[in-house]
Amino acid sequence: MSPPSLIDTHPNLAGAAPVALSYELFPPRSAAAAESLWTTIGELEATDPDYVSVTYGASGSNRGTAVELINRLVQETTLRPLAHLTCVGNSPQELAEIIGELLDVGVRGILALRGDQPKDGATPPPGSLRYAQDLIELIRRVEQRRSALLCAGKVAVGVAAYPARHPESPSEAHDIEVLLAKQRSGADFAITQVFFHAEQYADLLTRARRAGVTIPIIPGVMPLISLRRLARLGELTGVEPAPELIDRLAAADTDAERTRIGVRATVDLANAALDAGAPGIHLYTFNEHAAALDVLDKLALPRPHRHGAQRRPAPSAATAGQLAS
Ligand code: FAD
Numbered sequence: 001m002s003p004p005s006l007i008d009t010h011p012n013l014a015g016a017a018p019v020a021l022s023y024e025l026f027p028p029r030s031a032a033a034a035e036s037l038w039t040t041i042g043e044l045e046a047t048d049p050d051y052v053s054v055t056y057g058a059s060g061s062n063r064g065t066a067v068e069l070i071n072r073l074v075q076e077t078t079l080r081p082l083a084h085l086t087c088v089g090n091s092p093q094e095l096a097e098i099i100g101e102l103l104d105v106g107v108r109g110i111l112a113l114r115g116d117q118p119k120d121g122a123t124p125p126p127g128s129l130r131y132a133q134d135l136i137e138l139i140r141r142v143e144q145r146r147s148a149l150l151c152a153g154k155v156a157v158g159v160a161a162y163p164a165r166h167p168e169s170p171s172e173a174h175d176i177e178v179l180l181a182k183q184r185s186g187a188d189f190a191i192t193q194v195f196f197h198a199e200q201y202a203d204l205l206t207r208a209r210r211a212g213v214t215i216p217i218i219p220g221v222m223p224l225i226s227l228r229r230l231a232r233l234g235e236l237t238g239v240e241p242a243p244e245l246i247d248r249l250a251a252a253d254t255d256a257e258r259t260r261i262g263v264r265a266t267v268d269l270a271n272a273a274l275d276a277g278a279p280g281i282h283l284y285t286f287n288e289h290a291a292a293l294d295v296l297d298k299l300a301l302p303r304p305h306r307h308g309a310q311r312r313p314a315p316s317a318a319t320a321g322q323l324a325s
Helices: 030-045 065-078 092-104 132-145 172-185 198-211 227-237 242-252 256-276 290-299 319-322
Strands: 020-024 049-052 079-087 109-113 156-161 189-192 279-286
Touching: 020 030, 020 256, 030 290, 049 065, 049 092, 065 079, 065 092, 079 092, 079 132, 109 132, 132 172, 156 172, 172 198, 198 256, 227 242, 227 279, 256 279, 256 290, 279 290
Parallel strands: 020 049, 020 279, 049 079, 079 109, 109 156, 156 189
Antiparallel strands: none
C-alpha cells in the first residue's frame, strides 16, 4: 500500500473548507429603485461576500440594465459579479454576443439558465437554444475562442438545481439526470432554487452525489419574512412555502415580531443545510439588505478574512439614478 499523499495529509487541506457567501441582486426598474439598490450594495459589500449574482430577464428583457449594473459593480466596488444569463428565445449568435459583452466588462462567472417559458405559451423562435445545457456549451465555446484574452483562464459556469422537483420535470430523478448532464457539459457549480424544508436540500445532495454529480451545490436561501413575497414565490416557482411558517408569520402582531420569526426560520434552514454539507450560502436579497444582514449576523459562517478588500467610495445618487434610465 502506498503512503498517504503529502497533499491529502497537509493540515490546511485536511480540515473543513471555508464556507462561501454570496447574494442575489436584480437590476433596478426605476431611478428610486436604483438609489436604494446602491445603498444595499454598499451594506452587502461591507460583509465581503465571494460574489454577488445579478439576475437576467428571460429572453434578455432587461439586458441593458443588467449589463450596466454588472459594469458598475466591476468598476465601482470590490464585488465580483456572477452574471445570470438565460437562453430561452435567443439564438446562439445573439447569446455569443451577450457572453462576449459580459466578458468584455470583466465578468468571469456566468449562471447559465434556460429562463422560464413565455406565459402565453408562444413557441420559441426557430434556431433558439432549448436548454441550459446548450448555453453552457456555448459559453465554453466562446471561452475557448477567447482563451488568449482570458490569459488561458476559465469562466466559472454555474447552473440551477432543484431541491423540490422543477415544475416541468417528470420526476426528481429526471432533475438529477439534467444536473449531471449540465456538469458533463462544463458546469462548475450549482445554486439551488428556494426551498423551505432542509431535508429537501439534504436529499438533493445525496441523490446528486450518488448519481455522480461532484460539483458544489450551493443552497439558495431567502429571508422568510414577507407573506406577500412567499405567496408570489409559490406562484412563480411552484415551491410551496411551509404552511406552519405562513401561519406563524400571519399570527405575528407587529412587523418586528414577523421579522424575528422569519429571520429565525431562515437561520435554522441555512444551518440545517450547512449541517447537511452545504459548501456555501447564497442569499436571495430582493435588493434589500436589512433581513439578509440579520440572517448573516446570526449564522456565524466560518469565513476567511480577505486582506486588501477595500471599500471604494459609494457612488453618487446621480450616477445611481442613471442606472435605471
Ligand atoms: P434547464 O436545466 O434547461 O431545465 C428546464 C426544464 O427542461 C426542466 O424541466 C428540465 O428537467 C428539462 N430539461 C433540461 N434539459 C433537458 C434535456 N436535455 N432533455 C429533456 N429535458 C430537459 N430565471 C430567469 O429568467 N432569470 C434569472 O436570472 C434566473 N435566475 C435563477 C437563479 C437560480 C439559482 C435558479 C434556481 C433559477 C433561476 N431562474 C431564473 C429560473 C429558471 O430560469 C427556471 O427555473 C427555468 O424554468 C429553468 O431553468 P434551468 O436553467 O433550470 O433550465
